[in-house]
Amino acid sequence: MKPTARFKKRYVSFALSVDSAPPPAGEARSIVHEHFLSFFGESGVSSLAFKLIKYDEKSGRGMVRCERSRADETIFCMACLSEWKGKKARMESLSTSGTIRRV
């Protein structure tokens, strides 16, 4: 596939916390995946080019990839997380970039 035909990507970094503490990697992965799936639906996630790129369980910081034109929707989706299994949860977007290195 030509580079021009591929998805135009944006990388959004975030800070995740559940009850004011960073969750372990496995739990964080399921929080992010289930929340995005609930917000966008299966069709929405497929066109979003969504991927959880990395997550550090010590700091609670991570990064997701999305389609360039839908970066605002991705940030809004993150901001809409307020609860996870009865606990207070927060996914705060920190920065956006076109490359992983510069996030």
Add this chain to the structure above:
Amino acid sequence: MLDLVLAGNLPKLDGIDALVPASALPNFRQTKAPSSKGDARVKGALLYSPSYEFDDGAYLELARGGGALVFSFSDVLGEKGFRRAIVISKMRLALAACRKSGCGFVFCTLAKNEAGLRNARELVAFMAVLGMTQEEKKHSKELLEKLVK
């Protein structure tokens, strides 16, 4: 960027210059009635209704008085699933009515506690999701600063 809140002593997040308690504003009006022309007539009113259902007359009165409709992020946070989708849909309709009537619109969190606060980047994304253009976003931020002073 300013943010209206419903409680005092909350911490400021990234990109937010000041948190203004809505109770301290004489022009802030919260209403449940769709035909709240009386509230809309106040000069420079910041009109807020959690239902986002107003008569066309209320929008016109608001436009005449140089006021603005308040869109609150806490209304989105307070709902889940299908109910949340309905709230966002109502907000989009209210935004279209604001454009049609020429009245202003402002965005804030109206947070009651720290968990309800959102940073400037997230508020701007909220505006974009509702369909605002760059120009409208800029105007909305400036209008809030003008009406709060």
